[in-house]
Amino acid sequence: MAHTLLTEDLSFKENPLFEQLISDLIKQNYSICDNFFELKLVDSLRERLKTLHNHSELKKAAIGNKVNESISKAIRGDYIQWIDEQQADSAEHLFFEAFNTFKNYLNMTCFMGILHQEFHYAVYPVGTFYKRHLDTFQNDDRRKLSMVCYLNDDSWNKTNGGELVIYPENSDEVIIHPLPGRVVIFESQLLEHEVRPVLNDLRLSITGWFKTR
Ligand SMILES: O=C(O)CCC(=O)C(=O)O
Ligand SMILES: [Fe+2]
Numbered sequence: 445m446a447h448t449l450l451t452e453d454l455s456f457k458e459n460p461l462f463e464q465l466i467s468d469l470i471k472q473n474y475s476i477c478d479n480f481f482e483l484k485l486v487d488s489l490r491e492r493l494k495t496l497h498n499h500s501e502l503k504k505a506a507i508g509n510k511v512n513e514s515i516s517k518a519i520r521g522d523y524i525q526w527i528d529e530q531q532a533d534s535a536e537h538l539f540f541e542a543f544n545t546f547k548n549y550l551n552m553t554c555f556m557g558i559l560h561q562e563f564h565y566a567v568y569p570v571g572t573f574y575k576r577h578l579d580t581f582q583n584d585d586r587r588k589l590s591m592v593c594y595l596n597d598d599s600w601n602k603t604n605g606g607e608l609v610i611y612p613e614n615s616d617e618v619i620i621h622p623l624p625g626r627v628v629i630f631e632s633q634l635l636e637h638e639v640r641p642v643l644n645d646l647r648l649s650i651t652g653w654f655k656t657r
Contacts, residue, residue, distance in 0.1 A: 461480070462553075472615075477626070478623070481538075481542060481593070481625055485539065486593075486625040489593075490597060492533060492536070493650075496565060502523035502524060502567055503523060504523055505523065507520060519575045519577070520572075520574040522572055524651075526562065547654055557657070558588060561652060562653055563591075563650055566648075566650070567648055568606055568639065568647035570643065571642065573642070576611065576638040579632040580632055587633070588633070589653065589654040590629070590630050590632045592629075592650070593650045594622040594623060595648040595650065596624050596647065600621075600622065605641050607639070607640045608639055609640060610635050610637045611635065632653060
């Protein structure tokens with residue numbers, strides 16, 4: 445009996461990166477992580493997104509069926525493509541593996557009850573933005589955590605704009621540059637945020653959500 449208990453205890457391995465993310469989320473409802481992925485994986489995902497973009501396979505993002513296109517355009521200007529986990533290429537497979545590991549860790553340590561996830565590529569061309577919003581605005585309160593992964597390369601300059609701005613309720617806005625490999629995770633139901641206009645270059649990312657049932 446004692447032996448069983450011991451092996452069960454050892455089967456859980458604390459992950460310092462995930463612990464940091466979780467403690468940030470508890471403290472401030474968001475976390476910024478610059479070493480979630482290996483940069484080589486970020487390179488592969490960027491190439492995949494650029495290929496999709498060059499083949500015009502991305503679609504103008506919508507904000508709900510009831511809203512007509514011109515209103516939609518005044519709110520967000522990005523182009524997206526959802527990523528099908530079943531059809532993932534090798535880079536996307538590693539991407540899902542990283543987030544599945546994090547999801548299982550959250551469910552094990554924080555009892556978050558995450559059952560589903562969804563991710564899409566996004567491209568913001570020059571002049572596009574996403575006005576201040578909450579990610580649960582489409583009458584879908586299953587979204588618990590929002591995740592954004594930036595795929596720009598080293599040549600991304602802070603003067604390119606396209607900052608993510610997070611608006612915590614009781615403190616100053618937080619301005620986050622979309623730097624290569626950076627991952628931002630935040631509480632979908634609590635934090636309003638926006639993407640400031642892109643002034644130069646293409647802003648590349650993957651955005652996703654962990655959802656309860
Ligand atoms: O790309 C970002 O920084 C945030 C995107 C976003 O807010 C969204 O897709 O809901
Ligand atoms: Fe959002």
